Amino acid sequence: MDHVVSGIAKFQKEVFPQKADSFRELAGGQQPEVLFITCADSRIDPSLITQTEPGELFILRNAGNVVPPHSNDTGGMTASIEYAVAVLGVTHIVVCGHSDCGAMKGALSPESLVSLPHVKEWLGHCRAAVEVVREQKGEVCAEHLDCVTSENVALQLQHLRTHPAVAAKLATGKVQLHGWVYNIGTGEVLVYDEPTRSMSPLTGAELAAKSAAEA
């Protein structure tokens, strides 16, 4: 923890002064274009992966990058999504899963969660993803981690569609949904294609094109 505290000192002495103008401008308000929902996993740094600056991504993180479907019972995700869409007016929502996810491993073997009652309950929101894989493969075991991770991203996109603010903006094309899986060991990002129910890599070519188009 001392390391973290001294990191702040370093930030204040070495980093902040260089970006002081930018931070001062940000002090008055935020206008993020993207709501980025990802796992709490310590190995994921959304700003690093997307090479974005403070002010660009409104970020929600929990174990398993779960989006509970809308209900009248409020939770942190439901409230924060409402805020992002209805108040901040984000135009894109990314649900980003990742390789080696502890939550997905738990979803695959609920019997391992006996002493973790809340984790077990929370992963109830991933149950449909597991059942899809079970139906497709005939069974579900540790080998199906990647499938379940992908299906979970697809499921959470479905859940997003049940939230009133999201549904309204989707109906008029004012919001777009994106499902990603980030591979920690390779840096690769897979993108979910809904019509085909499949994940495909953002190829270098595509990315370069986008990169160029942006330039």
Next chain:
Amino acid sequence: MDHVVSGIAKFQKEVFPQKADSFRELAGGQQPEVLFITCADSRIDPSLITQTEPGELFILRNAGNVVPPHSNDTGGMTASIEYAVAVLGVTHIVVCGHSDCGAMKGALSPESLVSLPHVKEWLGHCRAAVEVVREQKGEVCAEHLDCVTSENVALQLQHLRTHPAVAAKLATGKVQLHGWVYNIGTGEVLVYDEPTRSMSPLTGAELAAKSAAEA
């Protein structure tokens, strides 16, 4: 959004290769020492502020850096805290609020939240913070934003103590709690001191000392 996608291309081409060994090592598992709970606000980059690397902070983010008190009803925060403490064995938990927080502004004027039913409900978990300020000041208005932000951090620490896994580790000194408020425009971090119910800045001296001690 194109900007974000091209950022990934840049990350993969320019950043990942330089840290490839580190990422490959991380691919097999995480051992974060710190659970870092902060607001979803786009202007907060925990890794930047603490100058930490992937793998160091297990990060939970929602509107208002709220920790609902423990109950038998599971939510994303409750489940993720259980996972962080009981499975990952984090030894420090930071609740980090910030200046100009939209959630805190909402907590101050619930009448502005009529069309945001879930945000309003979610901020029910901040109500005790507002009531404390109302009791102390005689009323609550926009001017009390900083007070409510600080009291909210203090309240969420109280909520953390009601979670079984946290309470158990606190009783034996295996976990420590920290309450911070980050100032977006100045880079300053205030630290909550529970006995005196007050916030004080991490002064340069202290930070330098810690920084030196670490070196």
Next chain:
Amino acid sequence: MDHVVSGIAKFQKEVFPQKADSFRELAGGQQPEVLFITCADSRIDPSLITQTEPGELFILRNAGNVVPPHSNDTGGMTASIEYAVAVLGVTHIVVCGHSDCGAMKGALSPESLVSLPHVKEWLGHCRAAVEVVREQKGEVCAEHLDCVTSENVALQLQHLRTHPAVAAKLATGKVQLHGWVYNIGTGEVLVYDEPTRSMSPLTGAELAAKSAAEA
């Protein structure tokens, strides 16, 4: 009510004897192919509209033909859908809304529901449908009853997809979803087409074709 009781006498004396064999066979079990979800409205008789016999439709009815999205909290719809799909193995699920629906009128003017707290809360599950219409039309008023009725059917199909048993069977094509709106005054049935987000009548031609194909 006397009319209803004497109807039973009539049923027992005049109707049952003619179908006694069929009823005796049904006494041992059911194997419905279709889960039919519709409004509690007294003017809808699913068996009459579809000209089906006892044993063909597993029927769930509530005000507004609502399907709450899946959550760990159980309700009658969630439990009954689980039973229909996982135990009975239905292969088709129809959500059937209707013209002049009192629940949809309530969803359009929540201020009229002040003295009906539970109806108001229940229609929270239709809120996304109202918000879609508001976003599309710029406002929402009594004129938009048909739009909201259609969007509500579309929304409840989305909710169905969040239920684990349904999601699993959808992924392998073992279950199909259908969204209908029944017009009480004309007998017409509109069918929801998801790709185009539009409703179109089951035309006589189509129906005749199906009817012929079946013969």
Next chain:
Amino acid sequence: MDHVVSGIAKFQKEVFPQKADSFRELAGGQQPEVLFITCADSRIDPSLITQTEPGELFILRNAGNVVPPHSNDTGGMTASIEYAVAVLGVTHIVVCGHSDCGAMKGALSPESLVSLPHVKEWLGHCRAAVEVVREQKGEVCAEHLDCVTSENVALQLQHLRTHPAVAAKLATGKVQLHGWVYNIGTGEVLVYDEPTRSMSPLTGAELAAKSAAEA
């Protein structure tokens, strides 16, 4: 399912034209006298059994003809009952169970429901019926299906009494409750007598009398 679709064609071509006037009149509103609550079971056709026409019965159906007791948490039954009594002003409420009910079988052997978490939870609303039989018989097994089915109808009547709108109308005699069990194989309907806690058949004589009185 083709059979169901072609049934609609048949309905539109052969049935609707004969009743067109009646349907057109119904198109403008409903005034049902009876709220009819029954199981989703495909073998039960309330209109057939009671020989009633569209517009006469407001019908709620779920697995087990369950009426959760009133609570501040809203569900489909609670909301629909409120609507039926407070808005439509029904004067009779029938809870109609039936022979060979899958839900009652599940209530009798909860261990069979391990893979059906929501069904199991939902049948928590029938637990008092099972406990009554256990207390009376010393144990509960498959043989007690009829007893549990009857007790369940009695219990759901008790639950109805906890709903504010129902309680209010009961206190002034404006609503009457009826508990029935329908026998699929014989067409018989048993009626629950609260003072004696017993079920007795609607005898032909009684029915004939009512039938005559009505004529």
Next chain:
Amino acid sequence: MDHVVSGIAKFQKEVFPQKADSFRELAGGQQPEVLFITCADSRIDPSLITQTEPGELFILRNAGNVVPPHSNDTGGMTASIEYAVAVLGVTHIVVCGHSDCGAMKGALSPESLVSLPHVKEWLGHCRAAVEVVREQKGEVCAEHLDCVTSENVALQLQHLRTHPAVAAKLATGKVQLHGWVYNIGTGEVLVYDEPTRSMSPLTGAELAAKSAAEA
């Protein structure tokens, strides 16, 4: 508060020694015959009113002597009733309301509860009592305090019947329910008679008879 602490000293010095044997015997376990449910109101002392000794009454108290109806959601009352009936085997359950009850006054004027969200919600469990009075009297106002207090006791008895453990014992006559209203200013106790839906005083004669019979 000093008064309360010094009261303990007085109890230990003057009262306990006289009953030491009895207390020592009680130290090993309890076998209360009666579950006594009453309001938290400071003016009600169940032991004083019933002239009973420690060990005789298992006592549950909350604002309004409310018994939420049974549901799968657990609360303190539901759990404690389960414990009293299933573990301790109490044979009588008394619900005891009282004159000048603040909770009943709140139930009569919910508009006075705006700043007391939890009290308002809790009194949702008394809503049926208020609606009964409204239906009977045509309106509800402060004058109807006694009626609402009586109806509330009657309603909570209904709620008790929905609890599985209670229902089971009621069915076999092993538990009896009693509804009382205690008048603070006169010491009178009214008893609810269910068949006639009315309250009548325990007259001196009756009480004397019971008192004599007991002697």
Next chain:
Amino acid sequence: MDHVVSGIAKFQKEVFPQKADSFRELAGGQQPEVLFITCADSRIDPSLITQTEPGELFILRNAGNVVPPHSNDTGGMTASIEYAVAVLGVTHIVVCGHSDCGAMKGALSPESLVSLPHVKEWLGHCRAAVEVVREQKGEVCAEHLDCVTSENVALQLQHLRTHPAVAAKLATGKVQLHGWVYNIGTGEVLVYDEPTRSMSPLTGAELAAKSAAEA
């Protein structure tokens, strides 16, 4: 039960007349200084232990003297605490556990609660107390009853702090919290000291001093 009813006769004939003036005064309202939260256990008589009169203690009782932490979901404890603090203005809150508590025994061996689903769930609010002892002792068994009873009182004080009305008054010193454990067999009362996390007896000296000071 006859004994209880005849006790009332005795109360009305022998006790009430002597205190009639006091009761008549109380009839118009209550102004308790202390909110006293204790177990439903029949062996605890708060008025006897503290030698207080009607009107002095606002008393909440449930199995295990549990105070659920504040949440938006309302329960009897949450509502009654809100009423006691915000309406009645109590200045002291006592949580009083006791020796030989059945609820604490249940918390120690949850496997014994299989047939008591609500008790088990309710004791979820004591789980942090059990986990603290498990962490401190390395395991938890029947021998740790006293430790768990003490930790449970400490935990419920933590829960109290999460309630808005309590938190507000604590911040300005208008309310004080007290944690006690009453020993049924000895009459002793232990007091929880938060800084040292330990319980110590109210010694005769202290009590005498207080008693004298009051005199």
